[in-house]
Amino acid sequence: MDSYQETIFKLKRFWAKQGCVIQEPYDVEVGAGTMCPETFLRVLGPKPYKVAYVQPSRRPADGRYGENPNRLYKHAQLQVILKPAPANVMDLYLESLEAIGIKLDQHDLKFEEDNWESPTLGAWGIGWQVMLDGLEITQFTYFQQCGGVDLDLAPAELTYGLERLVAFLQDRKSVYDIEWVEGVSYRDVRFLDEQQFSVYNFEKADVGMLWKLLDLHEAEAQRLVNEYNASGTDKSRFPLLAAYDHVLKCSHNFNLLDARGAISVTERVGVIGRVRKLAVGVAAAWCDQERILSGEVAA
Amino acid sequence: MSEATQPFLLELGVEEIPHWMIVPALGEFERLFRETMAQNQLETGAVRVDGTPRRLVLRAEALEIRQADREELVMGPPKAAGEGAAQGFARKNNCAPADLLTEATPKGEYYAIRRKIEGRESREILAGALPGLITKIPWPKAMYWTGRDGVRFIRPIRWIAALLGEQIVEFELAGVKSGANSRGHRRLGADEIVFDHATYEERLEKNGVILSAEKRRKRIQDGIKKLLRGKGLKLIPDAALLEDIVYLTEFPTPIFGSFREEFLELPQEVLSTVMRHHQRYFTLQREDGSMAPHFIAVMNLKADRKGYVQKGNERVLEARFNDARFFWQSDLKRKLAERVADLAHVTFQAKLGSYLEKTERVKARARAIAASLGHPAEAVERAAELAKADLTTDMVKELTELQGVMGGLYAREQGEPEAVWRAIYEHYLPQSMDDPIPATQEGRILSLADKLDTLESCFSVGMAPTGSKDPFALRRAAQGAVKLLVEGKMRLPLEGLAGELREFLLERARYYFKEIRGLAYDEINAVLAAQPSDMVDAEARLFALKLVRQTENFEPLAASFKRIRNILKQAAFEGGELNPELLEAGPERELYEEASRVLASVEQHRRSDDYMQSLAIIATLRPAVDRFFDAVLVNAPDEAVRRNRLALLDRLYRQVSSIADFSEIVTSSTTE
Numbered sequence: 001m002d003s004y005q006e007t008i009f010k011l012k013r014f015w016a017k018q019g020c021v022i023q024e025p026y027d028v029e030v031g032a033g034t035m036c037p038e039t040f041l042r043v044l045g046p047k048p049y050k051v052a053y054v055q056p057s058r059r060p061a062d063g064r065y066g067e068n069p070n071r072l073y074k075h076a077q078l079q080v081i082l083k084p085a086p087a088n089v090m091d092l093y094l095e096s097l098e099a100i101g102i103k104l105d106q107h108d109l110k111f112e113e114d115n116w117e118s119p120t121l122g123a124w125g126i127g128w129q130v131m132l133d134g135l136e137i138t139q140f141t142y143f144q145q146c147g148g149v150d151l152d153l154a155p156a157e158l159t160y161g162l163e164r165l166v167a168f169l170q171d172r173k174s175v176y177d178i179e180w181v182e183g184v185s186y187r188d189v190r191f192l193d194e195q196q197f198s199v200y201n202f203e204k205a206d207v208g209m210l211w212k213l214l215d216l217h218e219a220e221a222q223r224l225v226n227e228y229n230a231s232g233t234d235k236s237r238f239p240l241l242a243a244y245d246h247v248l249k250c251s252h253n254f255n256l257l258d259a260r261g262a263i264s265v266t267e268r269v270g271v272i273g274r275v276r277k278l279a280v281g282v283a284a285a286w287c288d289q290e291r292i293l294s295g296e297v298a299a
Numbered sequence: 300m301s302e303a304t305q306p307f308l309l310e311l312g313v314e315e316i317p318h319w320m321i322v323p324a325l326g327e328f329e330r331l332f333r334e335t336m337a338q339n340q341l342e343t344g345a346v347r348v349d350g351t352p353r354r355l356v357l358r359a360e361a362l363e364i365r366q367a368d369r370e371e372l373v374m375g376p377p378k379a380a381g382e383g384a385a386q387g388f389a390r391k392n393n394c395a396p397a398d399l400l401t402e403a404t405p406k407g408e409y410y411a412i413r414r415k416i417e418g419r420e421s422r423e424i425l426a427g428a429l430p431g432l433i434t435k436i437p438w439p440k441a442m443y444w445t446g447r448d449g450v451r452f453i454r455p456i457r458w459i460a461a462l463l464g465e466q467i468v469e470f471e472l473a474g475v476k477s478g479a480n481s482r483g484h485r486r487l488g489a490d491e492i493v494f495d496h497a498t499y500e501e502r503l504e505k506n507g508v509i510l511s512a513e514k515r516r517k518r519i520q521d522g523i524k525k526l527l528r529g530k531g532l533k534l535i536p537d538a539a540l541l542e543d544i545v546y547l548t549e550f551p552t553p554i555f556g557s558f559r560e561e562f563l564e565l566p567q568e569v570l571s572t573v574m575r576h577h578q579r580y581f582t583l584q585r586e587d588g589s590m591a592p593h594f595i596a597v598m599n600l601k602a603d604r605k606g607y608v609q610k611g612n613e614r615v616l617e618a619r620f621n622d623a624r625f626f627w628q629s630d631l632k633r634k635l636a637e638r639v640a641d642l643a644h645v646t647f648q649a650k651l652g653s654y655l656e657k658t659e660r661v662k663a664r665a666r667a668i669a670a671s672l673g674h675p676a677e678a679v680e681r682a683a684e685l686a687k688a689d690l691t692t693d694m695v696k697e698l699t700e701l702q703g704v705m706g707g708l709y710a711r712e713q714g715e716p717e718a719v720w721r722a723i724y725e726h727y728l729p730q731s732m733d734d735p736i737p738a739t740q741e742g743r744i745l746s747l748a749d750k751l752d753t754l755e756s757c758f759s760v761g762m763a764p765t766g767s768k769d770p771f772a773l774r775r776a777a778q779g780a781v782k783l784l785v786e787g788k789m790r791l792p793l794e795g796l797a798g799e800l801r802e803f804l805l806e807r808a809r810y811y812f813k814e815i816r817g818l819a820y821d822e823i824n825a826v827l828a829a830q831p832s833d834m835v836d837a838e839a840r841l842f843a844l845k846l847v848r849q850t851e852n853f854e855p856l857a858a859s860f861k862r863i864r865n866i867l868k869q870a871a872f873e874g875g876e877l878n879p880e881l882l883e884a885g886p887e888r889e890l891y892e893e894a895s896r897v898l899a900s901v902e903q904h905r906r907s908d909d910y911m912q913s914l915a916i917i918a919t920l921r922p923a924v925d926r927f928f929d930a931v932l933v934n935a936p937d938e939a940v941r942r943n944r945l946a947l948l949d950r951l952y953r954q955v956s957s958i959a960d961f962s963e964i965v966t967s968s969t970t971e
Binding site: 087094106126128134144261263268269 | 315317318440442444445446454455457474485487548578596598599600603605607610611612614615616618621622625641643644646649653
């Protein structure tokens with residue numbers, strides 16, 4: 001039986017062999033690996049790219065104080081982007097399962113329709129949830145649109161839910177019982193994290209401050225997008241990546257406010273719209289900057 | 300038809316197609332193929348389509364290998380245009396002027412030539428037509444995968460086998476070249492399968508693909524029977540689930556699984572929803588009718604030799620049941636009544652605010668409905684207050700299809716009276732025309748109040764459905780409301796509703812009476828034109844009309860009423876006093892007297908809503924009406940007499956039409 005980290009190593013090694021850049025997790029809070037610039041921005045435009053990384057994904061509302069065996073405030077995703085999707089992408093995916101020790105002729109595998117959509121990011125794709133003996137282990141998506149932009153090359157995104165997958169491989173009923181490395185359990189590593197952040201997110205986070213942070217990050221992201229659009233020269237080194245970090249901060253603060261029950265129904269739609277506007281603004285600017293950098297248009 | 304035919308086979312290899320789209324797509328595939336072949340004057344012989352998640356297959360038993368030769372007449376200039384024009388025409392068509400024909404047309408004589416057109420090879424026609432044909436198959440949501448301007452299809456096309464006889468029909472689509480080989484099941488078969496028309500299905504089956512949906516269905520059913528033999532367990536049939544699985548698998552094999560008895564303490568609704576909807580398992584009953592701690596899953600695999608699949612599914616189910624138990628216990632810690640305030644944070648619809656606001660509206664409406672039906676309001680109001688609170692529970696967030704049902708179960712556990720918890724439990728019924736309506740009056744009132752509120756509030760912000768667009772399923776809500784009103788015998792006038800919504804409900808009522816109750820559309824038109832006071836009243840009139848229509852006097856009388864309506868319309872008659880003094884002796888006076896007698900009697904029966912008697916008596920007017928039209932000229936020269944006759948007909952028409960507008964009845968003897 002492989003440990004949690006050994007399984008991760010194997011998956012990374014597998015995708016490295018397919019020519020993927022192996023990135024490290026992004027260092028800003030995100031709700032899903034899709035939101036990292038390595039996915040959100042890199043899927044835009046005509047440049048091929050292949051990348052894989054583990055991304056801890058924070059969903060404040062999913063926290064259960066470390067008491068529920070299958071639910072986590074912060075879970076880890078292995079995110080793979082293949083842009084463009086090769087014709088044998090499904091076969092590659094199946095090989096990756098074999099690579100972590102799943103003998104596919106002894107297991108039942110089904111691809112069930114599951115299209116993905118993120119209103120906050122102006123993004124959607126078409127795909128499946130992959131079911132292994134009745135357990136959803138991967139989300140498989142062909143991206144069609146991101147930041148409101150139709151994608152030139154429809155990339156394939158594979159998102160493995162790592163805790164679930166390893167709990168399956170290690171035959172554990174609770175993710176907390178997963179062996180992270182010999183002698184150390186998932187609980188040893190992560191329990192306090194789950195407990196304390198559940199307390200913070202549900203009980204202690206200062207709502208007034210969160211709103212203030214949301215406003216500040218929004219203003220900064222918007223200022224940068226406006227400045228980019230207004231500037232005539234020097235667009236090629238303009239910090240759009242920094243603008244995008246502020247968008248991610250907005251999204252995370254929104255999720256915290258939501259978990260705290262601080263967002264009313266009418267506000268909710270409005271805030272999602274505000275974040276989407278920023279994401280769409282950055283995506284459009286990014287596409288423009290890419291064209292400049294590739295020498296397609298003059299800076 | 301030419302002698303030479305060959306079998307044709309087209310297999311589209313596609314990444315897993317959503318199961319529910321396969322059957323409709325096959326229908327379109329076949330239709331497009333037949334259409335294309337007909338346009339090309341090619342006979343196909345029997346056509347058959349089959350589908351699995353990974354392939355759409357079309358086979359034509361005997362496709363003509365080439366079109367028949369035919370002749371075409373090419374018209375040239377008119378003869379009057381002279382020699383020069385004739386020579387030019389001949390030159391253009393590569394023939395000698397001497398070969399030109401003369402064709403007589405209504406516009407004069409024209410030069411013409413007869414040209415032989417050689418039939419084209421089917422293989423060439425197919426190669427040209429198939430790419431377009433395939434991409435024309437309509438899908439609910441298509442995608443691109445070769446780039447933004449690439450082909451759109453439901454999922455990426457990965458291989459194409461196209462064989463006419465033994466030859467490949469060569470074409471390319473989305474970068475895939477058609478070939479002669481098929482592929483097997485992802486894990487059970489080879490990547491390259493060589494086959495011919497006779498061995499196709501057999502070769503696929505050897506490679507883990509059962510092509511025929513019929514055979515897959517049978518394999519599942521037989522497999523389940525075998526698994527249950529001697530176990531004292533009964534399958535709870537689920538036809539929709541069976542169809543899902545048939546189209547989710549290429550080689551279905553059922554397996555038996557179990558869960559711990561202790562989970563049977565959870566509500567059966569929860570167990571069943573988790574198993575059937577979320578895990579796609581069949582559920583089982585013991586002989587005493589109670590739920591058994593077992594299930595049947597269907598693999599896309601031949602066998603579970605090491606038992607891994609069973610074990611895996613059992614573990615997933617146990618984790619889900621554990622979650623459900625956790626939700627059940629933690630949800631119960633907070634009473635529904637305390638949760639109502641939290642509904643301020645649950646969106647009903649962006650423009651319409653929260654579920655808390657909806658709750659307030661539904662409560663008021665339920666109270667009003669109860670009052671107008673003379674039903675005690677207390678339990679209904681309490682149920683309306685709590686009805687949506689389960690949207691804040693973890694169980695409903697996880698198993699959304701249990702909304703309402705969970706609220707009812709939690710209310711029961713928290714000691715709400717039966718009338719209250721049952722009303723909550725049932726208040727989403729009926730969700731389809733096959734669903735029953737709630738069993739209790741409280742449930743019916745709450746369900747109706749909820750549906751009418753959804754309709755009214757959506758209509759008020761301009762979200763009425765248009766054409767095929769109905770994102771809030773308002774048609775279903777309206778249909779449910781009609782079903783509740785009629786089958787729940789709820790005598791509620793529609794008058795209070797806004798015009799647009801009332802029309803919408805009447806439209807749904809027409810649909811309901813016609814499609815669900817099988818009544819004739821003209822009878823429905825006749826009754827609705829008479830503006831019945833409510834849906835129960837409409838049903839009673841329809842029932843009476845249907846029976847009376849079968850009597851001999853009825854249809855001729857209906858034809859006469861159509862005539863009366865036309866006469867009144869043509870005369871632009873706007874009403875007027877009837878003066879009995881002016882009536883002529885004979886058929887005119889007789890009609891007046893007969894009508895007075897009949898209408899007085901009808902009046903009496905109508906007081907007790909006895910539509911059958913009323914209509915039967917009205918039908919006895921026929922001889923008097925017939926005699927009137929035979930002998931009396933309505934358009935009398937004397938204006939006062941004419942007006943009086945119109946007044947007589949008008950009175951008759953209006954009074955009779957207050958039950959059902961007979962002139963709407965379509966009769967064989969109708970003359971306009």
